[in-house]
Amino acid sequence: MHKEFNEMKTDVDQGRTPTSTVRELLRWFGARRRRTGIVKKIQSELDDAGIITSPDFTKVWIDAEITFKKAHTVAAATTPAGEHPSDSKATEAPREASFLISMLEAANRGVISVQPQDSVEKAITLMLAHDFSQLAVMTNERTLKGTISWKTIGKRLSHENNLKEAKDAMEAAFALEDSEPLFKATKQIIDHEFVFVRSSVDQKVTGIVTATDLSEQFQSLSEPFLLIGQIENQVRKMLHEKFSVSELQEACSDADPSRREKIQSVADLTFGEYLRLFQKPEKWDKLDLSVDRGVFCDEMNSVREIRNDVMHFDPDGIEDEHYDQLRRFSRLLDELDSLGQ
Structure with missing residues (x-):
């Protein structure tokens, strides 16, 4: 955690109300976007310190100013008998950044x-x-x-x-x-x-x-979905008719036998299972691709990680380098497809 978060806690403990921006708060935790995991971590640290942000850091523009304040103490009488106030946190739904007009x-x-x-x-x-x-x-x-x-x-x-x-x-x-x-x-x-x-x-x-502002916002939110959909289609095309059903089923985790039975074609595989196929040398050889398997799989794994973030539909969008990664990998798949024709 960044030392500035601890400095902020000290300020609040001493009765001050320091300010920052949402972007700066994220930077203290080594993040640039309000992913579900990082929002949960920040909120947990704020809760433990008895601090709130005004306005709520999950509901405003990423460059909006927020003020750190001492949270109001919840009276014990407001919780069920025999339950400690902090126990109720376990039942709360995970905090996520909201899609409000203020995010624009x-x-x-x-x-x-x-x-x-x-x-x-x-x-x-x-x-x-x-x-x-x-x-x-x-x-x-x-x-x-x-x-x-x-x-x-x-x-x-x-x-x-x-x-x-x-x-x-x-x-x-x-x-x-x-x-x-x-x-x-x-x-x-x-x-x-x-x-x-x-x-x-x-x-x-x-x-x-x-x-116009609205269309630009929806373009930034939808473009990653379109790029990922395009990549998945390119991967399916690359794998089409190269493997038997039993070979495709081998890409499924051994811990889920019922899932394995549902795989009857390339279209039934998840993105992680595509990657698992490419990672196996004997399966890679069947594709007859003139590129390095390790580099290819590293690039594909980066796409998988970006895909997981995109599927959470983060209101802050994705970083420019992630756009570049998606476009670059899609171009690579196109080039491999053209070489194979």
Whole structure:
């Protein structure tokens, strides 16, 4: 564990409320993303130290600031008779990072706004300067009066309205709290083209999420699944009709005989079982591949580990080097396929 975590604990014990970012907290534990295992480890360390983060480090943007505070003591009366408060931890579901709209960078970037009485020219200039399609119309950081956009300006001009102030081209704005689940918010974003995001703590408008932001987020979440699916298809093609059913069944763990019986084709194998086939010299020789078996299996094992992380659908996505690993291995399989034709 990083010494900074211990320094933070000392600060809290002495009555201070130190701050950090989620990314920095992860770094203290040698991690860069909120994987299930690392979230569980961090939460366990925080629980043992009697510390909480505000807001919850699993429910905010990875670069959001969090404050470390002393947790409130749970009264013994709130637990069943004869049970120690700490005993109840064993029955809690494992903590995982949530998919909330607050996880998006756009929801935390702040907003560029104009006052209702500001000129339309000012709004247009700001949209051009920042390459925005819309602006918030606000009287202060919490009071959202509406929105002005190229679309609302065009509508008003088409009716030959005399536009002078931002309020003359303003329409109602739609806002969601940052605690809104991302997938539930998706329909609202699509319907309205964009939504403003409010802090559930102090009601400040913290950002605006557009349909473009949403598509970029889903691309980052879905691309690893597509790459892994492509790799699995390439592996199945490589193994097709090379082994008998009994040989395929040998890739299954001896500890699970019922699983072995279910394997009747290459498509029934797991990714780990594919790897187990490649690792056996006698099976490798049957594939007649002109590459080093050890290097190939190391690369494939790295893909297997990435695959396990991706299947947890981490809201922080995967690292760039993991994307590179998936693409690189897929290219290798393509090249081996072309050489074999």
